[in-house]
Structure formats: structure tokens, C-alpha cells
Amino acid sequence: MPLDTKEIVSDAQTPEKNLLSINSREGASTDLSVIWSRLIKLGMPYWSDPVEGGGARWKLAGVVALTLGTTGVSVLFNFLGRDFFNALSEKDAERFTQMLIKWLGGVVLGVPVFVFRDYVQSKLALDWRDYMTRRLTEDYFRNRTFYQIQSGSLIDNPDQRISSDVRQFTDTALGFSMTILNAGVDLISFSGILYSIYPPLFVALLIYSIGGTGVSIFLGRKLVGLNFQQEAQEANFRFGLVRVRENAESIAFYGGEESEAKLLFQRLGAVVANYGDLLVTSRNLSFFTSFYRFLIQILPAAVVAPLFFRGEIEFGVINQSSSAFNHILSDVSLVVYQFEALAGFSAIIDRLGEFTEVVDNFASPESEEDGLPGSVSSGGVDTSKIDLVDWPSNANSSPLLSLENLTLRTPNGVRTLVQDLTMQVNKGESLLIVGPSGTGKTSLLRAIAGLWSSGSGRITRYGKPIAADGTGGDILFVPQRPYMVLGTLREQLLYPTWSTVSAHSAGMGNGAKPASSRPIPSDAELEEALRQVRLDALLSRASPSSSGNSSNGSGAAIGLECMADWAGILSLGEQQRLAFARILLLKPKLVLMDEATSALDIDNEELLYRAIADAGVTFVSVGHRPTLSEFHSRVLRLNPTPGSVDVEQGTTWEVQTIA
Secondary structure, eight states: OEEOOOOOSOSSOOOOHHHHHHHHOOSOOOOHHHHHHHHHHHHHHHHHOTTTHHHHHHHHHHHHHHHHHHHHHHHHHHHHHHHHHHHHHTTOHHHHHHHHHHHHHHHHHHHHHHHHHHHHHHHHHHHHHHHHHHHHHHHHHGGGHHHHHHHHTOSSOHHHIIIIIHHHHHHHHHHHHHHHHHHHHHHHHHHHHHHHHOHHHHHHHHHHHHHHHHHHHHHHTTHHHHHHHHHHHHHHHHHHHHHHHHTHHHHHHHTOHHHHHHHHHHHHHHHHHHHHHHHHHHHHHHHHHHHHHHHTTTHHHHHHHHHHHTTSSOHHHHHHHHHHHHHHHHHHTHHHHHHHHHHHHHHHHHHHHHHHHHHHHHHSHHHHHHTTTOSBOTTOOBOOBOEEEEEOOOTTOOEEEEEEEEEEEOTTSSOEEEEEEEEEEETTOOEEEEOOTTSSHHHHHHHHHTSOOBEEEEEEEESOBOOTTSSOOSEEEEOSSOOOOSEEHHHHHHTTTTTTSOHHHHHHHSSOOOTTSSOOOOHHHHHHHHHHTTOGGGGGOEEEOSSOSOBOSSSEEEGGGOEEOHHHHSOHHHHHHHHHHHHHHHOOSEEEEESTTTTSOHHHHHHHHHHHHHTTOEEEEEOOOGGGGGGOSEEEEEEEOTTOOSTTOSEEEEEEEOO
């Protein structure tokens, strides 16, 4: 049957253009309505949560009460300061001693209010961060959103947005909220004091603060975008350093030190250049704010001094007016004093808002039903969703996988990879998928796994895919580079089915049943699986650990309790052998493998395929080696059509039975 395709541009799925447009925007949003709507969307879920919201609101009430208490303490010291300096100017030693004792008593009572206000506020911000991080992380993993974001390169550094940006958001949002509350109460309290002392001073204060706010906004308007870019550039530089660490051996083999250094220096240059612009803008703003701050130190005294000279007010009133003036000025000049912090906070809101908008497009139930990114593009190209169906596994049923009129297209709908493919994989009939690069082999496997939905037709899986959620399954997918978890050798072997079971309980299990209904393999079974794939030498490896059940007497864990960076110390071939050990332990009904033995020699390849065949596992393999055909009963061959250039031309496919 003919099959029309062209060369694949990318094996990764990309989302719809409305998501791409988010990423195409440069810099932070300066639209206050956008920033405000994102702030509400980010902030409200915690306080309105039916489970945790009640406790959060009570804690917030405590912070508010303590904040009001700090304002009361400030008002108290305003009057104590007046009487203290009056006694000093009048040389009244007895009254001065009384005021000194009252002042010290006020310190003893007031300091705990400020300390506990800061502690309770920080603790509430920590609880909010915990809630928000868990919620964003759950959405990030729901419906494989993390895969869609990464493969589509929709937003930069989602890891930093979940970790660093969330922390800054909760700390700053709560801090600013309490600052605004405190400023409002302060403003009411001290305005009455200042107005009662000298109304013209209050009017001068309003004119001074309003003018200062306007000038600071004008001078610092660029800070929002610059802070946004600085966050992104710093994250890109850190990511480049992480990439060097993760790919150290490959870079060393290629002798790519100079090239990597140049790339890092380019990213560092972007960090430095943007930060330089940020410093210039901050410098210009600082010139104004410094003059603004220094001038007000003498302004209140200069205004009320004539009253003192005429004997209309006491000396302590000058101190009281200065204190009240500074309090009110701080309250009404929040924009002046906090403009740089507000600009940074706006950038954080923008980055997190952008992240949640992208995540919500994939994590919501509607996106799953709509088959993102399978839809109709703005150009009118049909990229409808592939129908993926799971039927319960039946021990007596022969079909394990069925493809009906399956057509795969690139996410933009421009190119067809596979067209009208109809076939079935039965129990015991292992299938090899072969063909030149670009004919859609890996894309077909991804479609079966549910990672690729652009196209049409129907895929029926008879059984549930095995996943690391402890719910069991019958179908296992094995990528070319197996995933190595952070943990012990035991945890590597237990992944993915028993990954939710602790290593301690697994070691004691020998028959205990997790949620997957599969018995946890005993230590003997784990060790036998390693021997079958010729990795039993790992059992003698030792790692510095005090938590292992087995040790060599020096505190170093050995055997199954050995802890190591397995992705770093194991070669790709060893990682692929470990993946086959997982298959032998799981014994799934169907395994789909993408170049799963590409890093192995022919002898080890044969050993592993014979082992899983003897275990009664049916498998579908994507591969290039001609030696693979002897381990499979059928071959699906994808062949490019010579000279094809149109959308509806590209490959033919055929299924062959191997004698």
C-alpha cells in the first residue's frame, strides 16, 4: 500500500501558533492590566483552596494583626520621642529619667512584635511557596506537559520558573502586601499627627511625594523589561554550564572545549550587557531617589522651625513632626523607594504568568480532548488528532496492538510521514520497523506511546502502558537512552513500576504487593536479572553511604544499595543492558523499543533479545542493523520514493514475514 511522506523536519511535537506567539514576545509585558490579571491568577488559588485555604487565611490574619501591632508601636515611639526630647531640652532630669525608662520598656515590648511579624510572614510565604510549587509541578507533568514544552521550545528555563521564580513571587507578593497595608495604616495614623502640628507641612508633603512618584516612574520605566531579560539571560548561562557538566565526556572526545567556552562566553556577554543597561537605568534612578531622601531630612524642621522660634511649639514637637513626616512620606512614596523591586516583581509575575498560560494549554482536560497540538492550523491545514484507544488486556486475546488507517503528519500539517498504515501485532509475533532516516520510524513509535498526535487514524493498545505511577500495566516503552533515576542500584532496577515503593520496603518485600499488583522482586531476582544482562559486576561496586542495608564495614554501601550517578558512570551500552534487566523483571506482554541495542555489540544484542524472547515477551523494535531481523518474526519496511517532493508523496510501506 502506498505511503506518502517527506523528510521529517523534527521528531518533536510543537504546539499551536497561539502558544508559539507567547514565546515570540521579547521582554516583559508593560501592560498593567496583563500584569494585574496574571497576579490574580497566580495568587488566588492558595487562599481559596478548599483544603489549605482556611489555614492560610488564619495565618494571614495573624500577619495582619502583627503588622497593625508594628504600626501601633511606631505611633507609641513617636509620642515617646516627643516627650523624651522635650525633657532633654528643658533639662528636666527627673522627667528625662522617666522617659528613658518608658523608652526602654517600649523597646522590650515592641521588638518582639517586629520579630514575630517577620517570622510569621516568612513562614507563611514558605507555606505558600510549597503549595504553589507543588501545584505548578503537578500541572507541569500532567498530560506530559513537560515533554510538550521541551520538544516545542515554548518557554525558556521552566525549571527556574518553578523553583526560583515561585520563591521570589511568594516572598515579594506577601512582603509588598504587608508593606501596602502598613503604609495605609501608617498614613492614617501619622497624617492626623502631622496635620494637627502644622497643616502647611502636610500639604508640602503631598506635593513633594506626588512629584517624586511621577519622576521615579519616568526614570525607571525601563527596569521591568531589563529585569525580565536579566532573569532569562542568567538562567541561560546556568543552563549552558549544566549542559557542559552533563555532556563532559562527549565534549572531551570531540575536543570541544574551545567551542563550548565561546558559547558560554557569548551567554555571559549577554548577561553582562543586559546587566550593564540595568545598572545605568538604576544609577539614573538612584541619583533622583538619593536627592529625594536627603532633602526630606531637613525639610520638616525647616518648615516648623519658625513656630519654634516664636515659642508656639516645644522642641520635641520638631522631632515628632520629622518622625511623622518621614513615616507619611515613606507611605506615599512607595513607588519611589521600591521602584526597582516593583520592576523585578513585575518581571517575575510575567515569567510565571507566561509559564502557567503555556502549561494550562496542555494540562487542562480540554487540551487533552482537543488533542493539542493536533488541530487545524491558522493556514487551514488539517492536523487532526490520532485516535488512541486502550482496551483492557485479555489473557486469552491474541492482539496486543492494532493500527487502522494510521496517518502521521508533522505538527504543522505540511508533510505526511506515514499514510493509511493498517496492521496488527499479535502475541508472539515480534515486529521490526526499518527504513532510512526520516521515514517516520521513531515518530510511529511515539504515536503509539501517545507522544505524537498529529495525523489521523486509530491506534488500539490492548493493555495499559507501564508507567512510574504504581498502577501497573502491560506495555513498556524503552527509548534509545534509558532513563537513569537518582538513587541506588536497586531503584534503577525497580523503575518504573515499583519506583513509588521505598528501597527499604522493597528490600524487605519478597512478595509484598505495591499498587501495581506485581510482587516486588526479591534481592535474588534483582541480582539474577543483572547476571542475565552481564551487569553483575555492579553488585561489587561501593559508594559512600551510611543508609545502605549492606556495607563493606567502612560505611560504604555496596551491592543493590550502592548510590551513584548512574547516568554518568554507566556507558550507554551498560544503560541499555540495565533497561533489558527491567524488562526481565517486569515481563510485560508487549515492549516497544527505539534503537534499544544501538550501543551494544552483536553478541550482547543477541543475548538480550534471546533473554526477553525466552521470558515470553512480545516486542516491537525500531532499528537499522540487519542482524536484528533474526530476532523478529515480521518486518515493517518504510521505503522512500525516489524523487518525491510533494506532500502526498514520500514513502511506501510493506509488512514482510520472516521465514
